[in-house]
Amino acid sequence: MNGDLFTLLAPELIVIGGAVLALLLGLGASPGARSAPRALALLSVFAAFLVTWYYGPSPAKPLELAGMRFDSLAYYIRLIALSVGALVLLVHWHLPHPAERGDVFAMILFSLAGIMLTSLANDLVLLFLTIELVSIPTYILVSIGRSDIRAQEAGLKYFFLGTLSAALLVYGFSFLYGAAGTTNLSRMQLSPAGGFVTIGLLLAFAGVAFKIAAAPFHVYAADVYQGAAAPVTGLLGFFPKVAGFVALIKLLFLMQPSDLLTAGWNMPGAAFVFLWVVAAATMTLGNVLGLMQTNVKRMLAYSSIAHSGYMLVALLAGPVASGGPLRDGLSAMLFYIVVYGIMNLGAFAVLALIQARGRPAEELDDLAGLGRREPLAALALAICVFSLMGLPPTAGFFAKVYVFSAAISNGAAGWHGLSLIVLAVIGLINSAIAAGYYLRIVATCYLREPVAEPIAEPRTAGIRLGLLGCCIAILVIGVWPGGLLYMSRLPFYDLSAPPAVATHSNAQSPEPAETTEQVYAKEMNS
């Protein structure tokens, strides 16, 4: 990972370049030019993935340059965003009207580039801008090409509330800037005791809570998810969430002392209480409201809210990792978000597949007898839903075990540790409640008689490929979670190393830097 900014940012530049080209090609008159954007989009995501992979995780001392920090967190987020992004593209393959293909695929790529840049942002201003770069294309995606009134309403609601949340976010940032006197995240040393820090954090958390659909900022989610096309909804469950959680991590890191790995999070009591209440309320509201639904998309929307709650639990548990297995909440969250993104996308991909075949897939009744009608689609849906439930041997199982075990085993002194255990218990109860509606989906597919026969067989190869990718990922991660787990633990090894601040050239530290793998290997041996 040598060289100047352009080399370092090559993955993002490739994705943005692909987006611009897709946008332009989409304007073309010939059918050939109009179908090019999707292949181009997939190609650029693939190329960006290869480049990121080739660069590898950061050295033990991450490079800081131009308001960005090239650390292992960024490496991990870039990789997972690109992998899930490729699946998202596949699921969108047949959705848009040819005239809108350019727009849709460009927007997905812009949003994707936003996530990657969010993971790099090391400056409050850049962090805000990148989060908005993730969000704004999603506002467009929700209502694009959908003439029915619900989609329009969803897009408008999403936009208005999103704007409000962006205002809260940037307002909170301005207080953090006021408290620290700098916007550079590495140089910000915030004391949790400061009044401005608490105000700034609470406002920023509120803004982020909207992005991750956490209570009470979750109210829009069900309406928007229901109104948007199924593939877009699958995207909404991942893109804004990743950006929001990355921002949360970065904000929480502003107040951390050097002994983070053993002492756990250091944050204002008010912020802890806020996140705790938000996590508990998010899980409970999401699942209880999920129980009420007869509309599958709304059901999954509430499940999406609930899953944000689980991830908040892991985040609150923090990166305490020594003294026992399955303790690192930060890596649990990073692990969970990928798994969630894939299983959620897979579930919506099934809905998209059914819709692409000319049948409605909105209400639970529309899925009746899917097991008989389309056995493979039903199996895929069952895999995704079982994973959402957290049943073995799917990826969701291990993700859930990891999250709750991190919270249970946090062991922080006093009320912190105890409240985390209570939170984990609330989460476990919620998992049981959630089983109620997840099972209804599977039961409807398998235990009820089909209403009608499938109508058409249009081309759905792209969706099916994307769905296959989701299912394989769920099962492979479920059976061999080690690989992804190793990756998700990379960022946490960065914590032990202070950043190497490079101004305008790539300053190499004089002593040979210890690679992350070496640090990792050391820990494993000890």
Next chain:
Amino acid sequence: MPESLLFGFALAAFSPLIHRFARGATGWVMGALVAGLTVRFALYVPAITAGNPVRTCWAWVPPLGVNVSFYLDGLSLLFALLICGIGSLVAIYAGGSLRGHPQLGRFYLYLLAFMTSMLGVVLADNLLTLYVFWELTSLTSYLLIGFNHEDSRARQAALQALLVTVAGGLAMLAGFVLLGLAGGSFEISVLSGRGPALREHATYLPLLALILAGAFTKSAQFPFHFWLPNAMVAPTPVSAYLHSSTMVKAGVYLLARLSPVLADTAAWTAALSTVGAVTMVIGATLALLHTDLKRILAYTTISVLGGLTLLLGLGTSSAVVAAMALLVAHALYKAALFLVAGNVDHATGIRDVRQASGLARVMPITAAAAVLAAMSNAGVPASFGFISKELIYEAIWGLSARGLPLLAATFLANALLVTTAILVGVRPFFGRRTAMPHMPHETPIALWLGPLVLALGGLVLGLVPARTEPMLAAAATAVEGQPAHPHLALWPGFNVVLALSAVTVLGGIGLYLAWERVRRVVPLATITRFGADRGYDLTLEAMLRFGTLQTRVLQSGYLRFYLIIIILTVVSLAGWALLKGEGVVKLLAGRWPSIYEWIIAGLVPLAALLAILSQSRLTAVIALGTVGYGLALLYLLYGAPDLAMTQFAIETLTVVLFVLVVYRLPPLVRFANWPSRVRDAMVALAGGALMTGLLLAATARPGASSLSPFYAEHSLSDAYGRNVVNVILVDFRALDTLGEITVLTVAAIGVHALLRLLPGRKGPRL
């Protein structure tokens, strides 16, 4: 041993295919294959009874030290033999009882997947591995209970069983995690060696409570017992297999397996013996009040599970041996009785115990099996049930005075079990024949083979009890953690325990004679109204109510309510932080504004008010523009001329855009009524108050910024310009300016497009 799991899962996966070829003979094929598996486990018996457990282990998630590991000792082997042995008989039985069912292939898929998962539970050495298989048994049980999915009762019962066991399973998982952390390992065989330290550990009580929640829900202990009778809507082979002999024993297995780790504390003994004794008595009592054959059997199963829990709670050497013997005896006779009940149902269409009688003449083989199994159930000499009952009484008698209440409970439960044994195993087959829905007939061999073999098994083991000693010893050794030397005899000689047994049987017979009267006296409906089943319903109902309330309050679908929720949340959060951090007095003691600021501060709210109150859109838009201009003026006052310039341009453009859009909108309609307008005004005022407070707090602080002096100093030296504003715009913030120009251009293109859209007008071409 792991290969037997692979074999089981492969068999399950291929069973629809096998069914396609084997057709009518599927049951026999499956039975033979599972019997092969039984033989495979039987071959382990010499090694295990000699005290050589087998362990295999693979790393699953190496970074976290999570393994997949299996362990075969006396306890797991005993369970494995029961699971496979009864499994093969049930597979044969299902082939007969579900003959011609269109989904038979799928049934075998579920059944064998269940069997393998159950094997996984008893073979697992790693806690997480165990949990995985544990949940798989819940899931396959769900599929099997709901197999007749046209029946809505079946679907409900399946869901109830799943919810209860999954909820318990999750609690158990939390307990496992705590246990793994406290013991430093997830391997049960490692933890077994660390029992004393773990029992002293600070988290012992919570982890014990969580694990017990899992075991009690799975094994249908009071107050979680209600799902088991409801699960009787499942096909008979499922009830016989899952809900009497195997799955419900998983909780008991877990208690036995973790005995070396967790047992012998006051909490353990108290919790297990209390819950066990209560369950034992309640199960047996409720059994007496029902008339449905399968429900009676389900309640007696609950009673026996309670007895097993009680015995494991006592934890003495003789109690553990008695538990192992009861486990075997019960698995044999209860599975047989369930299959017999299924045969009666199959042959006559009757499930009510009051209606069936005199069937022995037409169904001699079934009747023989029923009587043999009932003997074992009642604990009549020469049956294995008799021997296990002797052992139980011996174990509890040995407790001296402390055990008196337990002795009374055991006596009562056993007497009631005798009554039910007569009700189910004897009554339908003797007496006068009555009219029945079908013409009764003896069932085909596939249907009578299973019960007969199981019942004969109880008889044979009862006749040569000494032959079971090595196996029971191995199992008890695994539970106790130290070598056990049980002694089982066909005839114990005349002693107190035998007298107790005799009185039990006599009492049971007496109760049977008074059965009709007892049933009339005790009102079943009243009991069920206050039962745990009702509690489950109420919980679900409450959850749905809560959800409805949430929907009404939070999910109205109106954007304005969503905005109100968000604004109020933020106001209360940040307002609280503000007041706590700064205080009201400090806020008001800020700097006194200048005259210009006063003018702007007057202008902006007035314009905003006008925007709200105006009846025409155009006025509102222009008023909004005035608000924006006021803000731009403020920027100017605070030394940000570049920002002010941009703001002016943006505001102008926005007004132009607005006007163009407004032109196309229908006339303004007032939607809101007075109360809601007042509410909105309150919310707006709250938001405004917060912003004012935050602003005051921010301005009261000495500015940390060094931006303005920086520009003034470096304007000439770095950028060679004397006009600081110009230098900022074109040099320091050149990229910003470029961006702003782009934005303005894009907006202008938008204006152009809108102009072209105006009706009746053709704009100039670009």
